[in-house]
Amino acid sequence: MVLSDLGRRINAAVTDLTRSQNLDEKAFESMLKELCNALVSADVNIRLVQQLRKSIKAKVDFKNLPPTTNANSKKRLIQQAVFDHLVDLVDPHAEPYKPKKGRSNVIMFVGLQGAGKTTTCTKLARHYAQRGFKACLVCADTFRAGAYDQLKQNATKAKIPYYGSLTQTDPSIVAAEGVARFKKEKFEIIIVDTSGRHRQEADLFAEMEQVQSAIKPDQTIMVLDGTIGQAAESQSSAFKSTANFGAIIITKTDGGAAGGGAISAVAATHTPIIFLGTGEHMLDLERFAPKPFISKLLGYGDMSGLIEHVQAVTKDNASAKETYKHISEGIFTLRDLKSQITNVMKMGPLSKVAGMIPGMSNMMAGMDDEDGSTKMKRMIYIFDSMTEKELDSDGKMLIQQPSRMTRIAHGSGTSVREVKDLLTQAKMMAGFAKNMGGQKKNMQRAEAMMKGGNKQQQMAAMQKRMASMGGQAPGAGGRGGMPDMGKMMQMLQGMGGGAGAAGSSAGGMPDLAGMDMNALMQQMGGMMGTGRGRGR
Structure with missing residues (x-):
């Protein structure tokens, strides 16, 4: 970024x-x-x-x-x-507006032309739609040629309803008509895209005021180009005095420019940043929060952001649910590994995912995203050349019958060496899943023991259980007391698919979120470093 x-x-x-x-x-x-x-x-x-x-x-x-x-x-x-x-x-120490379900929330976008307003409008609409809101778009940009066509194309691709006009030139009329129509249809998120200019000028600000008066938005968001440097402060101050926006979205944070000027805009306007645009794709919109942002910036990771991202890309994914069910039972098949790799590929460039995991951003330094993506695709080719029986196995049959590996290598256009490397990774992941299943069983036994019996016996037994799980004995930690069993049970629910999994809306944490993500990414790093076969 x-x-x-x-x-x-x-x-x-x-x-x-x-x-x-x-x-x-x-x-x-x-x-x-x-x-x-x-x-x-x-x-x-x-x-x-x-x-x-x-x-x-x-x-x-x-x-x-x-x-x-x-x-x-x-x-x-x-x-x-x-x-x-x-x-x-x-951190401006100001809370942004939070849309409420069951009512119409009108959100108006402002900013200079070229900042990425129209694309960001669609990304935000898709973000809310994924979270159960009924979202739509209104194109009130009548100044820029092709603005309506761009929004229509983006909205169609994202499957978001939209409204606009090719004949009406008054943006306030288009905005009012669009908002009124979608309110009548009980839409909960109504995002209004407005005109921009190449520079700040009186006509632009007058138009913004007219649109605001016509639609009376619940929230006005300024879209700020993350590459404009220190001009961001004066630009945001000028828009603040006219449009009085309540939130900022910084775009183009995947570029190579300095970008710190956008930070200055927060201090100048005392307005919270709510999202960062991290690329051109519809999923390239990251929720912003000061502590996780600085944590990720310094290489400490952002696990909450990672889990949210994982949940977004694995939502309603039947294979993901099946995989985390297997892992919670201590099982891991080649099909499960294929599912994991596919989900990681959906999450975007490896460098983006690595930035959310403590220590991984430094490990990824200098690694080519394109090279990593190519290697993962070759792994998928290998899986696609396997029979159903082979995919549902743990891979031992392939090692015991080398002719299978030769057949798979020929069918996938890879080498036997690459197939062997993939099976090595599957074996490592299977061991990891077995440990996870064992930890779950240990925790279930511990929970059953805590329901009754002598307290001293419980403590002694718990020490043994913790030791068997590789944890510290009570008293060896920071405050010399027992671990927080409540938190451990919550962690267990996340691994096993309990209803209390952190933030999961689908009856439990998706497979990736239920695993030790650092360990998973180390495994993926191992995959990236192997499989250097010549191919075809």
Whole structure:
């Protein structure tokens, strides 16, 4: 994404400091200098950078630290200070409008031409439609030639109802007619796309005010081009004074520009960013929240965002449900592996998925998305050359009968080496699934024991169960007490498909979300690093 280089530089500066043998004030100042240089290079307003530097220095005051403070405590203090103040930088401490089901929510889009308003309108409509809202689009852009055709094409592709006119030139009339029609038809999300210009001008602002008066939107969203640099601050301020928007969507965050100017726009207008446009496809719209964003930026991952993304691409997927059912029972077939790879391919470029997983963004540095995608496609070719019996097996029959591997390699246009590598990955994943199934059974036994019996016996038995699961014994953790069994049971429900799985609307977590995603991506990383057969 746009700010990935900024994240790497900040992460490197903090990591170098925390690994330093001499964690003194001089080293701290050097880290702060690199952090501020990175932010300025990314087009973040210099005033904000100076304010950030001052705040971090106030939080980490070396002169007033107790003499007994050890190096590890200093490291944690510095890391937390950097994280907290970067979060403050992108957090306006203002809540955006939240659409309500069962009523019409009118959302109006504003912004300059070329920022990606029309595409983003469709992405947002699709986002809400996937979450059970009855969503539609209204094209009130009568200024740009082809605007209605573009919205019509996007809406048709996304299967979203739309309204517009090729003859009416007054945008406020088109907007009012469209909103009135969709309100009558009980639509819950009515998104109105408006005209833009190549630059700020009186006609544009007058038109926005007229459309706002005609439709009285519940929310006005400004679409901001993430590549325009420090101009973002003045641009957003001008729109704020006229349209008084309540939220920002930053587009083109998959480019190579600095992009920090968009952060400055948040501070200038005290308006929350609600989504980031991360590509041209309809699914390339990420929900924005300050803490997960900074966490991902610094390489700490965004598991909540990953789970939401997984749920979006695996929704109503019968094979995904079957796979997570198998995993919860300790079973893993070649068909299950094919399902996993297919779902990962649906999630978009590997670099995008990796950014949500702690540590994976650094592992993916320099890896070509196209190369990774090609290798996964070759794996699918291998699966497609297998018989039904082979797909429903654990792969042992192929190893025991090498002629099967030769046949599959010829049929898929790959090599026997690639088939063997794929079977090796399947074996590793099968072992992982077996462990997951064993953990579930251990937890079920533990839960049954907790319902009755002597407390001391329960504690002793639980220690043994935790040890068998590879966990810490009570007392070895942070506060010397028992693990939070409630959380563990919730985790178990997520793995086993219980109704309490985090945020799942389909009776449980989809297969990928129910697994250890870090382990899964390491397995996928193994696949990407193998299978270098010549093919045809």
